[in-house]
Amino acid sequence: MNGFTENFNSILIPFLKKYVERFGFAVIHRHFFEILEETKKKFQMMTNDSNGQKWRKESGSMLEQLVLYFIFDEVKKLGYEIASDDEIKSSSRGILEKVAHNIVIKYGEFFVFPDGDIVIYSAISGEVKAIISCKASTRERYTQTLYWKLKLSLNERTEKIKMYFITIDKERKGNGPKFKKSSLDIIEGKNPTKSRILLEYELDGIYVGRSITGASNKVKEFDRFLDDLKIALS
Numbered sequence: 001m002n003g004f005t006e007n008f009n010s011i012l013i014p015f016l017k018k019y020v021e022r023f024g025f026a027v028i029h030r031h032f033f034e035i036l037e038e039t040k041k042k043f044q045m046m047t048n049d050s051n052g053q054k055w056r057k058e059s060g061s062m063l064e065q066l067v068l069y070f071i072f073d074e075v076k077k078l079g080y081e082i083a084s085d086d087e088i089k090s091s092s093r094g095i096l097e098k099v100a101h102n103i104v105i106k107y108g109e110f111f112v113f114p115d116g117d118i119v120i121y122s123a124i125s126g127e128v129k130a131i132i133s134c135k136a137s138t139r140e141r142y143t144q145t146l147y148w149k150l151k152l153s154l155n156e157r158t159e160k161i162k163m164y165f166i167t168i169d170k171e172r173k174g175n176g177p178k179f180k181k182s183s184l185d186i187i188e189g190k191n192p193t194k195s196r197i198l199l200e201y202e203l204d205g206i207y208v209g210r211s212i213t214g215a216s217n218k219v220k221e222f223d224r225f226l227d228d229l230k231i232a233l234s
Helices: 006-023 025-047 053-077 085-092 094-102 142-153 196-200 222-233
Strands: 080-083 105-109 110-112 118-122 129-134 162-167 205-208 218-222
Touching: 006 025, 006 053, 025 053, 025 222, 053 118, 053 129, 053 222, 080 085, 080 094, 085 094, 085 162, 094 118, 094 129, 129 142, 129 222, 142 162, 142 196, 162 222, 196 218, 205 222, 218 222
Parallel strands: 129 162, 162 205, 205 218
Antiparallel strands: 080 118, 105 110, 118 129
8 A cells, every 4th residue: 555644644643642652552442433533623623624524535544544554564574565445446557456356256247346445465476365344333334344255255266365344333432331332242141233243253353443342252352453464364
């Protein structure tokens, strides 16, 4: 990917550093929501975005780059490259053309690329190792991620591609005893929600930018993502 945007570097990074200084690096992922909320306010003020239209276009990129900030160097050290799905779709030469061939799904006479915000691939062969879908909430088109994982698993060429889901889980309200749980939390004495069941059963990993009630070997806090990704890429 072509590095981080100016908005990410100038707006989000200062807030990230402020939260690291206050809470420490080990638990910084639990404050992704607050960091993005502060980023949103400053972005809207700087761009005169009173109705939030500009932020709606910017917010997805900010979340993707926040995830990249924590994994980019380690992925490169392991010998892999990272691209966005837009970069892959628009490329017609070089290694990204091989990446496109290794990820595209055929529907009759048509070829369609699966939706995925971050694609990790071999810099030598173009083999796609993982696709990361970054969503602000579990309600935000999570079924699309499930669909593409299913389609990838049905094709011999793409069945080994890992599909991960990363969310800041904006449905969660507060952290006190009366906080509102999200669809990813497991409430004592109750069955998991449909979205939790489907995501956990179908995907290779779900990582949440906060503390989570009822973590499992697949549904975890975001700080576990890099270690799991290293294992998948090694």
